[in-house]
Amino acid sequence: xxxxxxxxxxxxxxxxxxxxxxxxxxxxxxxxxxxxxxxxxxxxxxxxxxxxxxxxxxxxxxxxxxxxxxxxxxxxxxxxxxxxxxxxxxxxxxxxxxxxxxxxxxxxxxxxxxxxxxxxxxxxxxxxxxxxxxxxxxxxxxxxxxxxxxxxxxxxxxxxxxxxxxxxxxxxxxxxxxxxxxxxxxxxxxxxxxxxxxxxxxxxxxxxxxxxxxxxxxxxxxxxxxxxxxxxxxxxxxxxxxxxxxxxxxxxxxxxxxxxxxxxxxxxxxxxxxxxxxxxxxxxxxxxxxxxxxxxxxxxxxxxxxxxxxxxxxxxxxxxxxxxx
Amino acid sequence: xxxxxxxxxxxxxxxxxxxxxxxxxxxxxxxxxxxxxxxxxxxxxxxxxxxxxxxxxxxxxxxxxxxxxxxxxxxxxxxxxxxxxxxxxxxxxxxxxxxxxxxxxxxxxxxxxxxxxxxxxxxxxxxxxxxxxxxxxxxxxxxxxxxxxxxxxxxxx
Numbered sequence: 062x063x064x065x066x067x068x069x070x071x072x073x074x075x076x077x078x079x080x081x082x083x084x085x086x087x088x089x090x091x092x093x094x095x096x097x098x099x100x101x102x103x104x105x106x107x108x109x110x111x112x113x114x115x116x117x118x119x120x121x122x123x124x125x126x127x128x129x130x131x132x133x134x135x136x137x138x139x140x141x142x143x144x145x146x147x148x149x150x151x152x153x154x155x156x157x158x159x160x161x162x163x164x165x166x167x168x169x170x171x172x173x174x175x176x177x178x179x180x181x182x183x184x185x186x187x188x189x190x191x192x193x194x195x196x197x198x199x200x201x202x203x204x205x206x207x208x209x210x211x212x213x214x215x216x217x218x219x220x221x222x223x224x225x226x227x228x229x230x231x232x233x234x235x236x237x238x239x240x241x242x243x244x245x246x247x248x249x250x251x252x253x254x255x256x257x258x259x260x261x262x263x264x265x266x267x268x269x270x271x272x273x274x275x276x277x278x279x280x281x282x283x284x285x286x287x288x289x290x291x292x293x294x295x296x297x298x299x300x301x302x303x304x305x306x307x308x309x310x311x312x313x314x315x316x317x318x319x320x321x322x323x324x325x326x327x328x329x330x331x332x333x334x335x336x337x338x339x340x341x342x343x344x345x346x347x348x349x350x351x352x353x354x355x356x357x358x359x360x361x362x363x364x365x366x367x368x369x370x371x372x373x374x375x376x377x378x379x380x381x382x383x384x385x386x
Numbered sequence: 387x388x389x390x391x392x393x394x395x396x397x398x399x400x401x402x403x404x405x406x407x408x409x410x411x412x413x414x415x416x417x418x419x420x421x422x423x424x425x426x427x428x429x430x431x432x433x434x435x436x437x438x439x440x441x442x443x444x445x446x447x448x449x450x451x452x453x454x455x456x457x458x459x460x461x462x463x464x465x466x467x468x469x470x471x472x473x474x475x476x477x478x479x480x481x482x483x484x485x486x487x488x489x490x491x492x493x494x495x496x497x498x499x500x501x502x503x504x505x506x507x508x509x510x511x512x513x514x515x516x517x518x519x520x521x522x523x524x525x526x527x528x529x530x531x532x533x534x535x536x537x538x539x540x541x542x543x
Contacts, residue, residue: 067407089450090449095431160446160519161446163443163445164446293518294518295519
């Protein structure tokens, strides 16, 4: 590990000031320490934010509010989360391991970096790690890589299950930074790789995620997260789907669907959602929605199977959501 | 800079350290205290061999810096037995042959103790899911699940 200095911040203002001076935030550390040990990340100064009062889970008329420093396990076990947003709980419990869920913060989960093996291997070209060096994944072992949102410079998938669920539910993030506080949709946090895969998010320098808000929605109750992977537990998704349905009198009033394991960012399936609005809630509708999801997909040799697997996972996730009484 | 001293309570005994911030909690236990029961398997949070309890919660000690845990109470495999009497889950691991080479065992046992305390050991399927962060390359899983199930059964009795 490259040497670094370490300081614990006592307030958000102090943390932001120190970050502006070149400090890097650390919360749970489960991504950052791993990457620092591999020397893929080499911060010179760490600002420990774990003592900031940014934990806890609460509810207001608008939705569920999750502190950025709440741990994955804590949110998954929280009664208000289970009652208001079962999709969030299911997505959290499908991610990582019990040990990692005790460590990893909600803010850090959203900011975690990709699991592309070439990103994590220093002797492989990677435009995300070393801009302009090339992409070893293209032409490499692509089985786990993206089929949507890719560019010639990067095909890594975004690894967060939570982010997929939050994007489906219309979650927002609250931040604090040198220019004050703001709140914006989580979808706007993530940048497509394009020509600049090393730029992954839209946070400003020193901007700190303080909370996540999940709005109450009529679709929140009939919602499921289905994750397909090589191992039944403790494995990243090959394909995952978050599906939330507002159904009345056998018809879909509104559908919210997002997918993981297939996109370079958490992938909202807007065409599928639009097709479902007003339709009879049945398997025919689920299949039509699934077909629309892959219209723009661009698979590579080695991950064509995701075209079929994504559609099947969408159908099954919609079925599971629709079965909730 | 804050105080360079980090104070941790490990298996009930308070220790003060002056640390290079790069020191993981795992390396603190092994290199600074000679507590070699906690194992370094992958050193990247994938295998669970380094599992310890921090303030009662199981974590991977390889993926956290010791300086981040000032004031914390850490329990390792060396702190589980009461004198000569093994912890009930240690006894259950022996009873069920829940290991072969033994390298993953301290992590399995600490994780199992937490799994029981969390109430995630009501059935073999639940135990398997909630113990999935601990890999055993000898494949002693059947014995591990049986040992935890038996300990859960005794707790209920």
